[in-house]
Structures are given as structure tokens and as C-alpha cells.
Amino acid sequence: MTLEQLDKKYGLQTYNRNYTNFVKGEGSILFAENGDEYIDFASGIAVNSVGHNNPVLVSALQEQVAKIIHISNLQIIEPQAKLAEQICTLANYDGAIFFANSGAEANEGAIKIARKYGETKFDKKRYKVITLEHSFHGRTITTVKATGQESFHTPNFSPYPDGFSYVSNLDAVYESIDDETVAVMIELVQGEGGVQPFEKEKIQKLANFLKEKDVLLIVDEVQTGIYRTGKILASNVYEIEPDIITMAKGLGGGVPIGAVMTKHKDVLVAGDHGSTFGGNYLSTRAGLAVLEVLSEMDKSGKLIETLAYFTVKLKEVGDKYSNLFTEEVGLGLMRGLRAKNNEIMKAVLSNCMEKRLIVLPAGKNTVRFLPSLTITADEIDEGFKRFEEAISSI
Numbered sequence: 001m002t003l004e005q006l007d008k009k010y011g012l013q014t015y016n017r018n019y020t021n022f023v024k025g026e027g028s029i030l031f032a033e034n035g036d037e038y039i040d041f042a043s044g045i046a047v048n049s050v051g052h053n054n055p056v057l058v059s060a061l062q063e064q065v066a067k068i069i070h071i072s073n074l075q076i077i078e079p080q081a082k083l084a085e086q087i088c089t090l091a092n093y094d095g096a097i098f099f100a101n102s103g104a105e106a107n108e109g110a111i112k113i114a115r116k117y118g119e120t121k122f123d124k125k126r127y128k129v130i131t132l133e134h135s136f137h138g139r140t141i142t143t144v145k146a147t148g149q150e151s152f153h154t155p156n157f158s159p160y161p162d163g164f165s166y167v168s169n170l171d172a173v174y175e176s177i178d179d180e181t182v183a184v185m186i187e188l189v190q191g192e193g194g195v196q197p198f199e200k201e202k203i204q205k206l207a208n209f210l211k212e213k214d215v216l217l218i219v220d221e222v223q224t225g226i227y228r229t230g231k232i233l234a235s236n237v238y239e240i241e242p243d244i245i246t247m248a249k250g251l252g253g254g255v256p257i258g259a260v261m262t263k264h265k266d267v268l269v270a271g272d273h274g275s276t277f278g279g280n281y282l283s284t285r286a287g288l289a290v291l292e293v294l295s296e297m298d299k300s301g302k303l304i305e306t307l308a309y310f311t312v313k314l315k316e317v318g319d320k321y322s323n324l325f326t327e328e329v330g331l332g333l334m335r336g337l338r339a340k341n342n343e344i345m346k347a348v349l350s351n352c353m354e355k356r357l358i359v360l361p362a363g364k365n366t367v368r369f370l371p372s373l374t375i376t377a378d379e380i381d382e383g384f385k386r387f388e389e390a391i392s393s394i
């Protein structure tokens with residue numbers, strides 16, 4: 001059987017897959033089995049933060065797997081403790097971290113912390129969590145309910161947990177808070193919803209208001225985190241100090257990991273939460289290697305340089321093809337071109353694949369770019385050359 005036949009027979013068909021068989025990656029270049037070379041402007045979905053086959057990540061993992069991959073969380077795990085310290089230090093955040101295995105799981109942890117805070121810190125129980133329209137928070141039953149898109153709440157998976165509601169924009173959060181509201185959960189740049197950043201002043205105003213009301217601010221940095229928007233966390237870019245922050249995608253450089261960080265260190269106690277795999281040697285050693293590479297790029301100014309170069313090239317092509325795109329959106333290396341409509345977005349995506357360039361969709365009509373943060377100027381040039389070849393015929 002071909003790979004496609006195998007997948008269609010034995011894999012549950014939850015994805016609309018492309019069947020190019022990639023066998024190797026190097027930096028931001030992917031090699032297909034037939035020898036074709038692709039430029040990778042997606043890095044998984046913001047996952048391969050330090051590129052493919054990154055020597056620092058690879059040697060850290062090779063060294064680690066030959067020693068020990070896993071013991072239980074009933075033992076101290078050296079790279080886990082060190083990774084927690086690194087994240088808190090680099091983000092300048094006085095908090096503590098629980099490690100999970102994915103973004104959705106990190107968000108589940110955040111919701112559990114908020115719920116227990118609401119149960120134990122007030123005379124009258126608070127449990128409601130407000131989220132935003134066009135948000136995305138994950139695929140578990142609770143995190144789909146937290147996701148502010150009606151299409152995710154199909155009756156197929158009902159009933160959903162109580163206590164979640166979403167509002168259409170930041171301004172609407174204020175009036176929707178009541179005496180049972182425990183937390184507001186937001187992304188600072190909505191990723192899946194269309195690469196839409198919020199205004200810094202609006203976010204800061206909301207953060208201050210919530211602090212006054214003793215309502216927790218949960219920031220879902222599963223996509224924006226780990227230098228994606230120019231600093232280790234988008235919360236640092238926005239200069240806010242949320243009560244709870246979740247991370248995942250870019251943290252392990254491709255090894256599954258999720259993290260929930262909070263300044264409310266005393267809320268969860270032994271027995272309240274746990275994970276078999278969360279924070280094991282493999283994933284946290286990967287996290288340490290990723291942070292080593294990216295914090296060095298940040299300090300040397302290389303990250304800002306890459307970000308600025310990508311931005312210029314994207315703006316050039318966006319302006320030139322104003323017949324296809326209405327605006328350029330995003331922050332840092334989380335970028336998008338808003339296509340005039342869904343058909344144009346689809347045509348751009350399929351033409352790019354033909355020209356051997358990987359880009360992603362977001363929302364209804366956004367072409368999304370999430371390159372590795374270590375992408376070189378040559379790779380950026382080649383990618384945009386292919387992008388123009390792909391779209392000039394539309």
C-alpha cells in the first residue's frame with residue numbers, strides 16, 4: 001500500500017492532509033522523498049522554533065536520550081526544574097510552572113487553577129471564564145467550549161462544561177463580568193482566528209481593570225510564546241503581568257510540551273493536578289536547548305534583525321499584490337496577509353505548495369506565515385521568490 005492508502009485505511013481521517021512524504025529537514029528547508037526541496041514558512045504550526053535539524057537541539061536530545069528519557073513526576077527531574085527557572089527568569093516573571101504535553105492541556109491547567117482560585121479565595125464561589133470571539137484554546141471538551149467560535153461547539157460533542165461564555169471584542173469584556181466571573185482568557189495575537197493582534201493600550205487597560213476587580217487574566221501564549229512575537233512572551237511585548245500564562249508550540253522545538261505558569265503559586269497543592277509524561281527529561285531538555293538558542297539570538301540582536309527583514313519582504317509583496325490582499329497583519333514572526341476572500345486564500349495556499357513553499361491558512365481568509373525564528377535571509381529571499389511565482393498567476 002502507498003502511504004496515502006495506509007493513512008486512509010488505518011488513520012482516523014480528522015485532517016485534510018497533503019501526502020508529500022517529507023523525510024528530512026535542514027534549517028527552513030524540507031526535503032521530500034522524491035528529492036524536492038520545500039521552503040518552510042510554517043515550522044509545523046509555529047513549533048519548529050529553531051528550525052529543522054538544529055545542531056544545539058539535536059545534540060542536547062541525543063545526549064539526553066542516551067542517559068534517561070523518563071521517570072515519574074514523583075521524582076525530581078533536573079531539566080524540568082531548570083527549564084522552569086529559565087522561563088521565569090527570561091520572562092522576568094515571579095511565578096511557578098506546571099509542565100504538560102500540549103497547548104490544550106496547558107490551558108486545562110490554567111482553567112483548573114482559576115477554578116480553584118474562585119472556589120477558595122472568595123466568600124461566594126466564582127467559576128465563570130470569559131473568552132473572546134475568534135479565539136482558539138484547544139481541542140479537549142473544555143478548551144473547545146472555551147474557544148470563542150460557535151462552529152467548535154457542535155452538538156456532536158455535547159454536553160459541554162458550564163461556565164464559559166465569549167464576547168465579541170475586548171470592550172465587551174467589561175460589561176460581561178459579574179460576581180461569579182473568575183477569569184478572562186485571551187490571546188494577545190489571535191492565531192487561528194486570523195493572526196490578529198490586539199492594541200497594547202487596550203490590553204493594558206483591561207489588565208489593570210481585572211486586577212482591580214480581582215478577576216484573573218489568563219493569557220494563552222501557546223502560539224505567541226517563546227520569542228514568536230519578538231520577546232520570550234508576548235506578555236513582555238505588551239508589558240503586562242498576567243495571573244496565568246500558558247505556552248506550548250515553540251517551546252520544545254518539535255518535542256511535545258506544554259506549560260502553565262502562574263504567580264498564584266499556592267493555589268494548587270499536591271494531588272490537585274498531575275501528568276504522567278508532563279515535564280519529562282526529553283521534553284524539558286528540548287526546552288532548555290530551544291531557550292539557549294533563542295535567548296542568545298535575542299541578546300545578540302539577530303532575532304530583531306530576522307524579524308525586521310521578514311517584515312519588509314512581506315510588506316513588499318503584500319503592497320505589490322493589492323489585487324489579492326487587503327492588509328498585512330500580525331506581530332513578530334507571526335504574520336499574515338489578509339486575502340480578499342476565501343477563494344483567493346485557497347488558491348494562494350495550493351499554488352504555494354505547487355511552487356514548493358509551505359504556508360498556512362488562518363481564519364476564513366488569512367494566509368499565515370510562521371517561519372522558524374532561525375530562518376536565514378537566503379531562505380526568506382527564496383521563500384518570497386516562490387511566493388511571488390505562486391501568486392502572480394492568480
Ligand SMILES: *Cc1c(COP(=O)(O)O)cnc(C)c1O
Pocket residue numbers: 101102103104105107136137138139187191192220221222223224248249
Ligand atoms: C495551538 C493552540 C492551542 C492548542 O494547542 P495543542 O498543542 O494543539 O493542544 C491552544 N491555544 C492556542 C492559542 C493555540 O495556537
